Amino acid sequence: xxxxxxxxxxxxxxxxxxxxxxxxxxxxxxxxxxxxxxxxxxxxxxxxxxxxxxxxxxxxxxxxxxxxxxxxxxxxxxxxxxxxxxxxxxxxxxxxxxxxxxxxxxxxxxxxxxxxxxxxxxxxxxxxxxxxxxxxxxxxxxxxxxxxxxxxxxxxxxxxxxxxxxxxxxxxxxxxxxxxxxxxxxxxxxxxxxxxxxxxxxxxxxxxxxxxxxxxxxxxxxxxxxxxxxxxxxxxxxxxxxxxx
Numbered sequence: 001x002x003x004x005x006x007x008x009x010x011x012x013x014x015x016x017x018x019x020x021x022x023x024x025x026x027x028x029x030x031x032x033x034x035x036x037x038x039x040x041x042x043x044x045x046x047x048x049x050x051x052x053x054x055x056x057x058x059x060x061x062x063x064x065x066x067x068x069x070x071x072x073x074x075x076x077x078x079x080x081x082x083x084x085x086x087x088x089x090x091x092x093x094x095x096x097x098x099x100x101x102x103x104x105x106x107x108x109x110x111x112x113x114x115x116x117x118x119x120x121x122x123x124x125x126x127x128x129x130x131x132x133x134x135x136x137x138x139x140x141x142x143x144x145x146x147x148x149x150x151x152x153x154x155x156x157x158x159x160x161x162x163x164x165x166x167x168x169x170x171x172x173x174x175x176x177x178x179x180x181x182x183x184x185x186x187x188x189x190x191x192x193x194x195x196x197x198x199x200x201x202x203x204x205x206x207x208x209x210x211x212x213x214x215x216x217x218x219x220x221x222x223x224x225x226x227x228x229x230x231x232x233x234x235x236x237x238x239x240x241x242x243x244x245x
Contacts, residue, residue, distance in 0.1 A: 033097070
């Protein structure tokens, strides 16, 4: 923990002395996933200049015909994260990425790379889609059998580290946590809200997650907040652990 805290603290000090940012575009990570693609479409429809960070091998069908710029790289490669910022004036970073498996330290490492690059390039906001149960939040959901799902507890702890990394960066950060998500084609229920009550755990649609993202974009009321999603009108869908967002 000490190493990334030191790096972020030094970088943020440099940020404060660098003067005002002149940034106007948005970087979306995890953009080819089901949630990420929905967010990208809403951003493009709103007229935002969008850069999407994707692996060379990623299926880009969900982004077809969208006016976006591609930055090619890997979430676990610090150099390619850094390169995604080069030559671009990034105003907001939106992270919708999910580890395809319980890859050890995925969230800790990728969030550190993203946070360091964001500080160095004077990003104005980070919106991170996390998970209910992240870190110490597991204790607020004692009825969930965290230990019964292989590797789930370490993964939740990894999620918690990522949130701490982003908040430690000094950049205004918004965390939107979800639990089980309904299939991608599910329409908004019309009943979903965001709440700061961290004991809440209900299903949610990706359409509503994308909408929440847009509501928090450039919104100072969302800075420094951790949100859970509340939609009591939805029943629990079948589990899909390991599915990318």
